[in-house]
Amino acid sequence: MITRLAISGYRSLRDVTLRLGPVTVVTGQNGSGKSSLYRSLRLLADVADGGVVRSLAAEGGIASALWAGPEAFSRAMRARAEPVQGTVLTKSVAMRLGFSSDDYGYAIDLGLPQPSSSFFSRDPAIKAEALWAGQSLTRRTVLAERRGAAFRLRSRAHGGWSDDWNAIGPVDSMLVQGAGPGDGVELLMMRERLRRWRFYDDLRVDRNAPARRPQVGTFTPVLAADGADLAAALRTIVEVGDDVALKTAVADAFDGATVAVAPDFSIEMRQHGLLRPLGAGELSEGTLRYLLLVAALLSPRPPELMVLNEPESHLNPALHEALARLLTAAGKRCQLIVVTHAPALVEALGTDPDTVTIRLHKDLGESHPDAEARDPDPWSWPSR
Known part of the structure; x- marks a missing residue:
């Protein structure tokens, strides 16, 4: 460290x-x-x-x-x-x-x-x-x-x-x-x-974001810097990583929702009250952003150091506490540096005694x- x-x-x-x-x-x-x-x-x-x-x-x-x-x-x-x-x-x-x-x-x-x-x-x-x-x-x-x-x-x-x-x-x-x-x-x-x-500062979530487009799926223990291989990264976590942590992180943020990856490497997100799953192209920017962060932070091949620049971008403030829990857990597996200007995220992360805050x-x-x-x-x- x-x-x-x-x-x-x-x-x-x-x-x-x-x-x-x-x-x-x-x-x-x-x-x-x-x-x-x-x-x-x-x-x-x-x-x-x-x-x-x-x-x-x-x-x-x-x-x-x-x-x-x-x-x-x-x-x-x-x-x-x-x-x-x-x-x-x-x-x-x-x-x-x-x-x-x-x-x-x-x-x-x-x-x-x-x-x-x-x-x-x-x-x-x-x-x-x-x-x-x-x-x-x-x-x-x-x-x-x-x-x-x-x-x-x-x-x-x-x-x-x-x-x-x-x-x-x-x-x-x-x-x-x-x-x-x-x-x-x-x-x-x-x-x-x-x-x-690893550095994550360009995880796009706009309409033309790489994560919304169909991709060829291969074994992906490390999410790409632009998040293009999101589906493959999530499936890799399921098969060789911490599947329980993945399920917990998604359910924690979205009221019991689940996410799965179909054999064609399309994302399927199921939420209470909906009769069919939502694909990557239908997800809100905040939802997609959170899934990208989950895939990065639950990597089965954690680096010595991961740096995230404004991970709260596009997230509703209500998700900041769930994100803080995800970041704190990831900090037990690799060193994290989080650059942010969200007071709620800073406060939530600061409750952990291992967190150092640089203002x-x-x-x-x-x-x-x-x-x-x-x-x-x-x-x-x-x-x-």
């Missing part, structure tokens, strides 16, 4: 270190930084597939993703006694992301590329990376490190460094280029862990978490 998350220089998250729990709820007003925190997690996952540079390019490039305020605020600026203005930089321009758990930690430092005439001169460059054992990065715990165009690995045989510095491209992560058997096995393990993270607010364009969500221990970033 990830216990600490650190973000520096990314959009409104100028410098935060957060503690996470089995279920972490991120909430706050619109514009408080919830989406930035969510996207920072996606960027970390993209590192494992070598796609972090492409993802930043899709956001408008690193220049538009960097913290847009001054390097530091004076007391007069914070007191509104003088206007906010730029200051002379004392540190390198950097966007840094990292996390740690009881066994491993990882961090990446992205910065501006060297000036050139290349068409790709605006691509961000990876300036530094580190993989370490345990919660904190130190000289004794580091297992692999990258500085600029070079990286090296700790030897599993004798504990020293296995080789001199090896060359690596400015847009290539050591999780991709350095992973392998032997001394690179920790990088390989971290890469695969990141690849297994964000913004001051002078900078996102701040409440004091109880901040991690008090210092965070060390890899050196460039």
